[in-house]
Amino acid sequence: MIYRPDYMDALKAFKDKPLVKILTGVRRCGKSTIFQMFKEELIREGVSQDHIIEKRYTDMDIPESITAKQMYDELVEAIGGKEHCYLLLDEIQEVPGWEKAINNLLEAGKADIYIIGSNSKLMSSEISTYLTGRYIQIPVFTLSYKEYLEFKKESDKSKTELLEEYIRFGGFPIIALGEYESQQAYQIINGIYYTVVSRDIVKRHRINKQDLFDRVVKYIIENVGKTFSANSISNFLKSEHRKISVESIYNYLRWLEQGFIIYPCARYDLQGKNILKTQEKYYLSDVSLKYSLLGYNRKMLDGVMENIVFLELKRRGYEVFVGKNDTKEIDFVAIRREEKIYVQVCEQIPQNSDREVGNLKAIRDHYPKYVVTLNEMDKGIENGIKIVHLSEFLVSDSF
Numbered sequence: 001m002i003y004r005p006d007y008m009d010a011l012k013a014f015k016d017k018p019l020v021k022i023l024t025g026v027r028r029c030g031k032s033t034i035f036q037m038f039k040e041e042l043i044r045e046g047v048s049q050d051h052i053i054e055k056r057y058t059d060m061d062i063p064e065s066i067t068a069k070q071m072y073d074e075l076v077e078a079i080g081g082k083e084h085c086y087l088l089l090d091e092i093q094e095v096p097g098w099e100k101a102i103n104n105l106l107e108a109g110k111a112d113i114y115i116i117g118s119n120s121k122l123m124s125s126e127i128s129t130y131l132t133g134r135y136i137q138i139p140v141f142t143l144s145y146k147e148y149l150e151f152k153k154e155s156d157k158s159k160t161e162l163l164e165e166y167i168r169f170g171g172f173p174i175i176a177l178g179e180y181e182s183q184q185a186y187q188i189i190n191g192i193y194y195t196v197v198s199r200d201i202v203k204r205h206r207i208n209k210q211d212l213f214d215r216v217v218k219y220i221i222e223n224v225g226k227t228f229s230a231n232s233i234s235n236f237l238k239s240e241h242r243k244i245s246v247e248s249i250y251n252y253l254r255w256l257e258q259g260f261i262i263y264p265c266a267r268y269d270l271q272g273k274n275i276l277k278t279q280e281k282y283y284l285s286d287v288s289l290k291y292s293l294l295g296y297n298r299k300m301l302d303g304v305m306e307n308i309v310f311l312e313l314k315r316r317g318y319e320v321f322v323g324k325n326d327t328k329e330i331d332f333v334a335i336r337r338e339e340k341i342y343v344q345v346c347e348q349i350p351q352n353s354d355r356e357v358g359n360l361k362a363i364r365d366h367y368p369k370y371v372v373t374l375n376e377m378d379k380g381i382e383n384g385i386k387i388v389h390l391s392e393f394l395v396s397d398s399f
Helices: 005-013 031-044 068-079 098-108 125-130 145-151 159-169 182-203 210-222 230-239 246-258 288-294 298-315 355-361 390-395
Strands: 020-024 052-056 085-090 111-117 135-139 262-269 274-284 319-325 328-336 339-345 369-373 380-382 385-389
Touching: 005 031, 005 135, 020 031, 031 052, 031 085, 031 111, 052 068, 068 085, 068 098, 098 111, 098 125, 145 159, 145 390, 159 182, 159 288, 159 298, 159 390, 182 210, 182 288, 210 230, 210 246, 210 288, 230 246, 246 262, 262 298, 274 298, 274 319, 288 298, 298 319, 298 328, 298 339, 298 390, 328 355, 339 355, 355 369, 355 385, 369 390, 385 390
Parallel strands: 020 111, 020 135, 052 085, 085 111, 262 319, 339 369, 369 385
Antiparallel strands: 262 274, 319 328, 328 339, 380 385
8 A cells, every 4th residue: 555645644633533534536546545544543553453443335245235224233233332433434325324323323422433435425415414514524536646656656767757657547546556558547447437427327316318428428528628518518419419408417517526527617706706607617536537538639638737737736625716817717726715826737838829827917916826837948937927847836845
């Protein structure tokens, strides 16, 4: 296992607090491994193994028809007369009504409770009913570039080669731990994608017209980093002689978001200081999903770079928006408590355009402003705007 300190720090910050800790993220992003790291950390701190109770609710020895009452009784029996235990519960959303059982365990006060899962059942409305104000969500993402370098520290490849590899193959730990040809890597990623789509979305939401759903998903993936609406998707499909309601498209978008395949990025009006309700952008939970479904194409690079920067900002706890400043667009406005940064992303700064730097110059405040590029020759500072290489931006300790 490769240590992932950011998630360990997040878990330890809430250790022994009377809150349910819920880890969420796309399948195979490393949540179960983080649990194992946390268990080892507890043992190093002196917690005896019989006070750490682990259950994975997709294992063969767990009955498919298990009820929340049965789950509750088993966990109460496992806790027994022990004064304080740690419950590590994996894929608990497979048990209908799990929220009520967990709430009862939390109220008993004999266990520190940690939960992980990969789909919308985990963050359903019942949590608000039973766990209001009594849980903390810790989002887990695929590997950051900094984590990827740690996974590859034994590699004899250069930093440039590793960055190119990260851009092409993304951050799923299973890929980073091996050495794969493109076709092999994308086959693995396709398997992850279709598990989420077929099991977590199509089957759960009983989507009858899967070919239409697949076409909507393909449209979204093709247009990562571009503003569009449910209406624009509907109109595009009409041009292909396919009919689908705007309401169905909204459902598809919501289900893909709940399955952690996509993340929305709303537009933010810098002058009115309000979030706009139309023309969102969407980004993928990992850039490799785009290449695995559409094939690698260097023309996609600007959008893929945006996706990578978006995820990095999300990992660091920023709320991320597309900035609208009158008629000018800023790729990202990232806000974290009292902090704010502005980021433009491009493969290289066009010689005949002032868009990247000019759009940032038009913002009349003193928050940090960046242009992130892949061109080493573009690096520098212009009117206080930092022009940095993608790799520098991704490994920086702070912005």
